Amino acid sequence: MHDYAIELGRIYDAPSPLAGGMRILADRLWPRGMAKATLPADEWYRDAAPEPALRSAYHHGEIDYDAFAAAYRQQLDGSPDTLVPLMRHVRQGPVLLLTASRDPGRSHLPVLCQAVLDALAAEDRACEDGTRSSPVCYSGQTQ
Template sequence: MDDPSADDGFRVLVDRLWPRGLSKERAALDLWAKDVAPSTELRKAFHHTDLSWPDFEAAYRAELDGPARTAVESLRAELAPHPMVTLLHAVADESHNHALILRDALEA
């Protein structure tokens, strides 16, 4: 996770687990939205088995449209008044991570 920047606006952690070794002070969060993160089962399947990115993406989108729909709608409403929002995550791969999928769902 990158250090806070003045350009971040409203900072939202979108991981289900707190990032290892990160203090709450250093994180400088405005909100921890763990209910919109991939389910524990899906996260483990992606990181510990051979679940492909396209399969993960489809499964996570299904979670966002199903069980996590209320959490997504609540988060969307909470973010609405903020002109700039930064979704924070502890995934090293910047092109294959759940925050990108969540961003699309929030913007839809």
Template sequence: MSVTCIRVHDLVSGEADPGGASVVLVDRLWPRGVRKDAFAHDEWCKDAAPSPELRKAFHHGDLDFEEFSERYREELDSGDAAKAVDHLSDLAGGDGLVLAYAAKDTEQNHALVLAEVVRAAAR
């Protein structure tokens, strides 16, 4: 089982290669500056993204990454988000899974938290 996180812009530019893995966009909003026909992906899983309120609080600096991560994990434990995690963990069991995200920060973003949750669910 393989779950990796790659920026959408790196996939579109060819800087990153997903191999044979399923590529799933995990943002609620379409990435800025990316044409829909330029981004080869298998699915767009909006339900796995943070709620608009949580995303805005994090991006506006109201929450640090630790608090954001804790609240995001709580969101992923229920409702449609939990179903999305189950679906993503099923995909990860195949030829691997690439969680595609648009955030510029490659070290503190929701896809990294989601990847940990998906890996734990797939065990």
């Protein structure tokens, strides 16, 4: 079994050193007050962020965090290909997922992180069984 390093953080916080890692903004909306030229991230990947209606319902207090997390996980489970780019980055080294939310621990990032880790574990099991099911299995591995 592999150990994968995924950390969570705020895009507005001062960049911390991430040895050989990738910094990925994982929000659907661009962070307020931040110029694209000064983004302290390597990539902006909005495809894995919660759908706008779900994000809005959570931010307006229409649903609690548990309902939000369950609905978001269902969204991710319904389109597993969305996770593939993140899985590739995590296989190559540490990843810092970033959000503009005030509290990354109560944002979508913990759910996204767990979904990526679960997908990697499933891929690893498939690779170890000799039933490689997708190109992600090959990422970072030598033949």
